[in-house]
Amino acid sequence: MPIALLALTAGAFGIGTTEFVIMGLLLQVSADLQVSIAAAGLLISGYALGVAVGAPLLTIASRRLPRKTVLLGLMAIFTLGNIACAMAGSYELLMAARVVTSLAHGTFFGVGSVVATGLVPPERRASAIAVMFTGLTAATLLGVPAGAWLGLHFGWRSTFWAVALIGVAAFTVLALFVPRGGRADAAPAALRDELAVLARPQVLLGLAITVLGFAGVFAVFTFIQPLLTRVTGVSAAAVSPILLLFGGGLAVGNLLGGWLADRAPMPSLLGSLVALAAVLGAMQWLVHRPWTAVVFVLLLGIAAFATVAPLQLRVLDKAAGAGQNLASSLNIAAFNLGNALGAWAGGGVIERGPGLQALGWVAALLTLAGLAIALWSRALDRRLPAAAVTACA
Structure with a gap:
């Protein structure tokens, strides 16, 4: 290294x-x-x-x-x-x-x-x-x-x-x-070349995948303390040790996502989003008992950061050549916009919706929206080579 x-x-x-x-x-x-x-x-x-x-x-x-x-x-x-x-x-x-x-x-x-x-x-x-x-x-x-x-x-x-x-x-x-x-x-490239990357549909789709795919994480994580204390029923003192497991899961998921993305970039991106949506959807059944809530927090950390390297690599690949600096930085901004979107959606569910217990469903829907855009992006990948072959013929 x-x-x-x-x-x-x-x-x-x-x-x-x-x-x-x-x-x-x-x-x-x-x-x-x-x-x-x-x-x-x-x-x-x-x-x-x-x-x-x-x-x-x-x-x-x-x-x-x-x-x-x-x-x-x-x-x-x-x-x-x-x-x-x-x-x-x-x-x-x-x-x-x-x-x-x-x-x-x-x-x-x-x-x-x-x-x-x-x-x-x-x-x-x-x-x-x-x-x-x-x-x-x-x-x-x-x-x-x-x-x-x-x-x-x-x-x-x-x-x-x-x-x-x-x-x-x-x-x-x-x-x-x-x-x-x-x-x-x-x-870096000239300004015109840097900005030209924003005209690439696949780059814009990659940024949208990041915003929506990662929004699901913060729809839940922003409210993890009241979720654990009011729904699971653990003490306030127990929250910090449980969150240490979340941090450990982040480290494992981060390295796992990078390892998988090196071998199969698009399948690892799709698979990590599916896994994240599944973990978020399972929250409904896992947060009511302390030991299953601990398992949920660990799995959430792993699934959340398993998406990071594939998401960043996707945008870098689609911005290949001029404009990689700008596209890469925009994707970091997209992660933060996803954080804000998830926190806003989760807060709306708590204040005007069914409450804390429904956070998992809303979070899973956000990530599934990101998955849908990723599938659309993959379809464009497959269509472009076919169009190139037709043009050559």
Whole structure:
């Protein structure tokens, strides 16, 4: 495994930690800055919005720079943003700092995915993407609990100082080990060529698959705490250990999805979406008993991240040539839009629908919509070669 790939993983770990760690700091932040918990929760929404908007804009703005230079610049923004979070004296300044930090997120994962695939042989591209995203799963499994512990014992600002130090370390290893030149550091195409990728129907379909396919995950996961405490009946103290299983499932599913996508890209994409829809649909019967709920959370983690590498590879393949940087970053934005869509749909089911127990059905329908688009995309793949053969004849 190239050490440069591990450097990308380190960067992904830092960015993943700063995205999710705020969930374990809401009470401290709301008390210190004298805002409601709901207002503190908007720090998560502000970050997600920054990712969705910043990914394409920052990718286009940095298109003339070598990819290694882009990655180093993004880690500098990330580090400075976390320092600003740690020093924020008001809620408004903290929100602004979170948005600035989020600008690095989508472009880092987008450009990083392109760099990762350039570090390995073509037959291992999906596995390379999965290895980089292991940093994100490690952030969920290790970084977020550690950040919450720091915030509890030393104040929420200490967590952001610690994440800033992770940013410094990631910047250093990226500078030392990511090669300059070659496939991993090729200069991006001209703006016209980058934007031309958005005219490709298969790229747009790939982005739609990501939004809808992954929306099902957050339709459930956003409300996992009330689901476990009110429907399953476990104690609030038991939620954190159960979520550790979810983080472990993410790591397993991420590597499994990359391994399968290297061998059969489209079948692995379709299979992972089918598996995810099946797990979400089974929630109805699995969440009523503690031990089956634990099994459900583990399976959800595995199925959720088994889709990531196939989804990212699909968009990269369809954007082959000019425009890979932009398409890859847009797909990261699509994941975040899927998160927002799933949370919105799940909230609607709870407030105006049948309630928590029906989340699984709605989530499964969202993922099945993504599967339907994937099947349509595969049909186009098969039709185009047939049309080419007819044209040649």
